[in-house]
Amino acid sequence: xxxxxxxxxxxxxxxxxxxxxxxxxxxxxxxxxxxxxxxxxxxxxxxxxxxxxxxxxxxxxxxxxxxxxxxxxxxxxxxxxxxxxxxxxxxxxxxxxxxxxxxxxxxxxxxxxxxxxxxxxxxxxxxxxxxxxxxxxxxxxxxxxxxxxxxxxxxxxxxxxxxxxxxxxxxxxxxxxxxxxxxxxxxxxxxxxxxxxxxxxxxxxxxxxxxxxxxxxxxxxxxxxxxxxxxxxxxxxxxxxxxx
Amino acid sequence: xxxxxxxxxxxxxxxxxxxxxxxxxxxxxxxxxxxxxxxxxxxxxxxxxxxxxxxxxxxxxxxxxxxxxxxxxxxxxxxxxxxxxxxxxxxxxxxxxxxxxxxxxxxxxxxxxxxxxxxxxxxxxxxxxxxxxxxxxxxxxxxxxxxxxxxxxxxxxxxxxxxxxxxxxxxxxxxxxxxxxxxxxxxxxxxxxxxxxxxxxxxxxxxxxxxxxxxxxxxxxxxxxxxxxxxxxxxxxxxxxxxxxxxxxxxxxxxxxxxxxxxxxxxxxxxxxxxxxxxx
Numbered sequence: 001x002x003x004x005x006x007x008x009x010x011x012x013x014x015x016x017x018x019x020x021x022x023x024x025x026x027x028x029x030x031x032x033x034x035x036x037x038x039x040x041x042x043x044x045x046x047x048x049x050x051x052x053x054x055x056x057x058x059x060x061x062x063x064x065x066x067x068x069x070x071x072x073x074x075x076x077x078x079x080x081x082x083x084x085x086x087x088x089x090x091x092x093x094x095x096x097x098x099x100x101x102x103x104x105x106x107x108x109x110x111x112x113x114x115x116x117x118x119x120x121x122x123x124x125x126x127x128x129x130x131x132x133x134x135x136x137x138x139x140x141x142x143x144x145x146x147x148x149x150x151x152x153x154x155x156x157x158x159x160x161x162x163x164x165x166x167x168x169x170x171x172x173x174x175x176x177x178x179x180x181x182x183x184x185x186x187x188x189x190x191x192x193x194x195x196x197x198x199x200x201x202x203x204x205x206x207x208x209x210x211x212x213x214x215x216x217x218x219x220x221x222x223x224x225x226x227x228x229x230x231x232x233x234x235x236x237x238x239x240x241x242x243x244x
Numbered sequence: 245x246x247x248x249x250x251x252x253x254x255x256x257x258x259x260x261x262x263x264x265x266x267x268x269x270x271x272x273x274x275x276x277x278x279x280x281x282x283x284x285x286x287x288x289x290x291x292x293x294x295x296x297x298x299x300x301x302x303x304x305x306x307x308x309x310x311x312x313x314x315x316x317x318x319x320x321x322x323x324x325x326x327x328x329x330x331x332x333x334x335x336x337x338x339x340x341x342x343x344x345x346x347x348x349x350x351x352x353x354x355x356x357x358x359x360x361x362x363x364x365x366x367x368x369x370x371x372x373x374x375x376x377x378x379x380x381x382x383x384x385x386x387x388x389x390x391x392x393x394x395x396x397x398x399x400x401x402x403x404x405x406x407x408x409x410x411x412x413x414x415x416x417x418x419x420x421x422x423x424x425x426x427x428x429x430x431x432x433x434x435x436x437x438x439x440x441x442x443x444x445x446x447x448x449x450x451x452x453x454x455x456x457x458x459x460x461x462x463x464x465x466x467x468x469x470x471x472x473x474x475x476x477x478x479x480x481x482x483x484x485x486x487x488x489x490x491x492x493x494x495x496x497x498x499x500x501x502x503x504x505x506x507x508x509x510x511x512x513x514x515x516x517x518x519x520x521x522x523x524x
Contacts, residue, residue: 003317003350010347014333021335087331091385094295094325095348096317 007097011105018079019113028075029117032066036124056125060206061178061199063121064139067114068195069174072146073167076110080154081163103151103237110147115140131205138205142198142222145229146174149194152233155240194229197221246309248273248396248427249294254303256289256451263289265451267303276418276428278442278459280435280512285448287431288328291400294429295325308396321349324394328401330385334374338365338384341373342391349392359387362420364413379410386414396427403437415441435512447516454519463509466518470508476501482508 019025083089118139157163177199180190190196200218204210247270256264271277279287292298305312332341346353360366363383403411438445439459446456473481473496483489496502
């Protein structure tokens with residue numbers, strides 16, 4: 001147990017530093033903040049009344065969904081694929097590091113990055129400061145299914161090129177609630193997708209209704225997806241880790 | 245005898261192709277054992293079996309005196325491995341990589357300055373791996389495998405791609421480690437390296453161990469029945485080294501003009517040719 005904690009801690013330290021050193025990771029973390037800065041200042045600046053309110057809600061959605069999908073799919077998946085491509089993963093394994101320790105570190109770093117980026121986006125889009133902790137918590141918990149899926153796909157990816165292809169389903173799945181208003185009938189389904197509950201909770205927070213009974217269904221959906229992802233991860237991990 | 249590691253009748257196939265065929269050898273504690281063979285002979289596969297990267301089809305492997313299936317993580321903490329693809333993190337410096345591996349191995353890393361000095365990397369310790377030459381990367385990867393002071397070191401082609409000076413540094417360090425008691429299991433296709441470093445060598449051909457002995461013993465086993473005398477007048481005289489050649493040797497010695505006399509022994513490449521009938 002002590003060795004496991006020591007190794008996971010060492011990996012965590014390395015992976016956290018790598019967020020700033022790795023251009024892919026850095027871009028994935030900065031892009032959502034950049035998008036929010038652009039939308040808030042270039043598009044939202046001239047809006048007033050109901051339009052401004054609706055746009056503000058849209059930015060809350062964008063913040064949560066962009067951050068979750070970009071950091072989880074691009075950063076987590078690509079960094080694991082890079083480790084495989086450059087043989088640093090094999091070198092780690094030969095130093096008696098297990099795949100579980102590596103994945104735990106990568107997953108925790110992804111969630112930490114999501115927390116920081118969500119917080120930055122929240123401040124950029126000008127939401128009230130008192131909602132910040134709840135917003136970050138929604139973002140982190142709601143991102144767990146995508147992070148777990150990305151970790152599994154990272155094991156499957158042979159190199160960074162294949163990671164790019166494998167990240168597409170995660171991107172589509174994660175960003176799907178954004179299109180809820182654009183496709184007929186999709187708004188009925190979107191709240192029940194893996195990031196749908198998180199999105200609904202974010203909107204309720206922005207409307208001041210987070211701590212009402214309206215939040216129960218999206219909360220249940222979010223937690224259900226976390227549970228489903230955890231079970232699927234546990235079932236698929238052993239086989240994928242062995243084969244890949 | 246209680247060998248540190250051993251293989252008994254170990255076979256492994258990849259689909260229909262048999263890559264290791266009834267392999268049997270043992271390595272004693274403190275020994276530097278060389279595993280020789282051409283590319284594709286099964287050297288790397290053997291190391292992969294010994295380091296849990298592959299599982300044998302049949303036979304018995306023991307590590308630290310117990311079957312490899314029962315080897316614990318603690319046993320693997322006593323091992324250092326430099327594989328043919330070992331690589332360090334490119335966006336980290338040599339020193340940061342080694343400190344990271346020291347943390348992974350649960351050691352302080354107080355020995356890092358000494359290790360860097362011995363590998364001639366002290367001045368480059370702050371250099372990012374992505375800016376290092378292949379030789380520097382290889383030496384740094386070797387240090388990463390050594391940072392915790394392993395009892396048993398697996399080295400897969402450790403000097404592959406190194407220039408002569410870097411090879412000499414690695415050889416010197418391996419000799420020092422072996423002298424200090426570290427057991428070294430080394431694969432190489434460089435016969436001279438094996439002769440230089442190893443107390444015993446196993447020669448592998450198409451997954452079969454065709455010979456296993458001290459390099460000197462192997463060379464003597466396949467030595468030709470011939471002695472070669474270099475005379476002061478510039479002539480080189482060859483004669484048999486049995487009784488039939490004795491008069492010629494005696495005559496050369498009696499004349500006082502014999503500069504050198506030695507038996508004709510094959511090098512390990514010629515031993516391989518003798519054993520397999522094929523060029524190395």
